[in-house]
Amino acid sequence: MNSTSKHILLPKPNIFSFSECLHFLDRGYDDCLYTLAGQQVLKPLRINGEKGLIEISETADALKARLLTGTLSPATIKQYITHWFDLERDLQPFYRLLNQHQQLSKMSSKYHGLRLMGIPDLFEALCWCVIGQQINLTFAYRLKRRLVETYGTSTTYKSEQHFFFPDPEVLATLTVDELREKQFSRRKAEYIIGIARQFAGDKLSKHDIEALAGSDQRLKRLTKIRGVGPWTANYVLMKSLQQSDCITYGDTGLQSAVSTLLELDRKPTKEEIDSFFEPFAGWESYLNIYLWRTLS
DNA sequence: TTCCAGGCAGTAG
DNA sequence: CTACTGCATGGA
Numbered sequence: 001m002n003s004t005s006k007h008i009l010l011p012k013p014n015i016f017s018f019s020e021c022l023h024f025l026d027r028g029y030d031d032c033l034y035t036l037a038g039q040q041v042l043k044p045l046r047i048n049g050e051k052g053l054i055e056i057s058e059t060a061d062a063l064k065a066r067l068l069t070g071t072l073s074p075a076t077i078k079q080y081i082t083h084w085f086d087l088e089r090d091l092q093p094f095y096r097l098l099n100q101h102q103q104l105s106k107m108s109s110k111y112h113g114l115r116l117m118g119i120p121d122l123f124e125a126l127c128w129c130v131i132g133q134q135i136n137l138t139f140a141y142r143l144k145r146r147l148v149e150t151y152g153t154s155t156t157y158k159s160e161q162h163f164f165f166p167d168p169e170v171l172a173t174l175t176v177d178e179l180r181e182k183q184f185s186r187r188k189a190e191y192i193i194g195i196a197r198q199f200a201g202d203k204l205s206k207h208d209i210e211a212l213a214g215s216d217q218r219l220k221r222l223t224k225i226r227g228v229g230p231w232t233a234n235y236v237l238m239k240s241l242q243q244s245d246c247i248t249y250g251d252t253g254l255q256s257a258v259s260t261l262l263e264l265d266r267k268p269t270k271e272e273i274d275s276f277f278e279p280f281a282g283w284e285s286y287l288n289i290y291l292w293r294t295l296s
Numbered sequence: 297t298t299c300c301a302g303g304c305a306g307t308a309g
Numbered sequence: 310c311t312a313c314t315g316c317a318t319g320g321a
Contacts, residue, residue, distance in 0.1 A: 133303040139319050140302080185317040187304075229304050251302050292302080 008074050009062040010081055015091040017113025018058040024117050027296045029137055032145040032163055033124075042068070043084075044155055044162040050076055053155050053162050063087075069155045086115040086242065094283045101279065103261055104290075111293050116285060118239050122206035123199050124165040125240040126225070129232040130191045131184075146182045147171075147192075168199035191227025198225065206240065215245055238285040246285045247277055257291040 012018075019039065026036050035042040040057035052070020054077055056063060063085065065077050082088055098108040119125040131147070132140040151166035151174070171192060179189035198204040204225070212218045215237065222233035231250040238246040248254055249270060258268045258276050268276070280287045 129302085130304095132301095134301060134316085135303095135318065136301045136320055138301095142319090183318070187316060191304085227304070231303055235302080248302070250304090252300085253302055295302095 008065040008077055009059070010065070010078060010087060011062050012058070013087050013090070015095060015113055016085075016087070016115065018063065020111055020114040021085055021117060024114065024293070029141045030145065031141060032148050033165060035160070035162065042157070042162060043080075044164050045072055045077070045080055046153075046164040047072075047076055047080065051155065051164065053157050054081075056081060069157050080120060083118045083120045083242065086118060089115070089242075089244070091115075091286070094280075094286045097280055097283060098290075104287075107290050107293075111290055114290065114293060116238065116242070116289055118242060119236075120240060121165060122209065122236060122240045123168050123195070125236045126195050126228065126232065127165075127171075127192050129235050130188055130195070130227050133188070133227075133232070143182070143184060143188075147179075147184075150182065168196040171196035172200040187227070194226050195228075210241060215243060218243075238288065244282055244285045247273060247288055249273065253292055253295050254288060257294055 022036065022039065022041065025031070025034060025041060033044070040055055042053060042055050044053045045051065050070070050072045052072040053068040054072065055066045055068055057066075058064065063081060065081055067077070095108045099105050119128065127147070128144060131143050135143075148163045148165060151170050152163045153166075154161040154163045156162070174189075174193055174196075176186055176189040176193065179192065180186060184192070195204070209218055209221060212221055218237055218241070219230070219233045222228050222236065223230065229250070231248050234246040234248045237243040238248070254273070255267045258273055259266065262268060262272060262276065264272075277284050277287060
């Protein structure tokens, strides 16, 4: 047996449910960047010049990854899965806060082990946000598929193609009209091409954002990008930089969840959202995703 | 048909 | 600074 067929095992953290995480990945939308097959998921990865397709499943006490095509070092695979499933976070403090909360305490059992499923690639995360802005999710996933299958490369396994997200260098050369043909609005096309150009021209990178200390500076830098407002900036800090203190202000789903809990018959104000999140200081991102979970 | 969806930029006051 | 408007398209 060669070394690439060996399994890689990642121990499960304390509070973790593979099926809750898979439920998030399988909410009824058609995501083109992974494939669910029963209690396992196939994910094409392309990082630092390495690329391939991995299969992730679970054992009693670990996540198990197997390389199906290509070449990816065990370290790269571990690093990706650790970020994707947020394996390094200790959720106990968050669960203690949930359990102290009159209305939300049920979440700790109902959604037990749900983790912040990440989008490690910042460019992909930003593009996904732009696509998702102000349109229904079904249509958003369709637009993403069109973008990925037209401009991305792929790896084939058992005669199925598995796509990598397109390079910024490729999207940077597109014209607005090309994306308009794919039913992107003019705005979305401009935003995505602009962001791609910044990444391709080394004017923006995940490292640049990571180098900034503190949420405020990072939000300020991100919202300078045309097409990136408070919702997108907080979303990518949460999903791509794994920040735990983010609230997706402006998010219709979040507003709807908070509105229901506060028994309002209108959208909550920013102040009402802040005060609802206040007991969860440091865990806002998790409260945010658990509130989303109540919607689907 | 109408309303709205995991918002944002631009403009007016 | 806040409030309002246009954007674009498909789902329900």
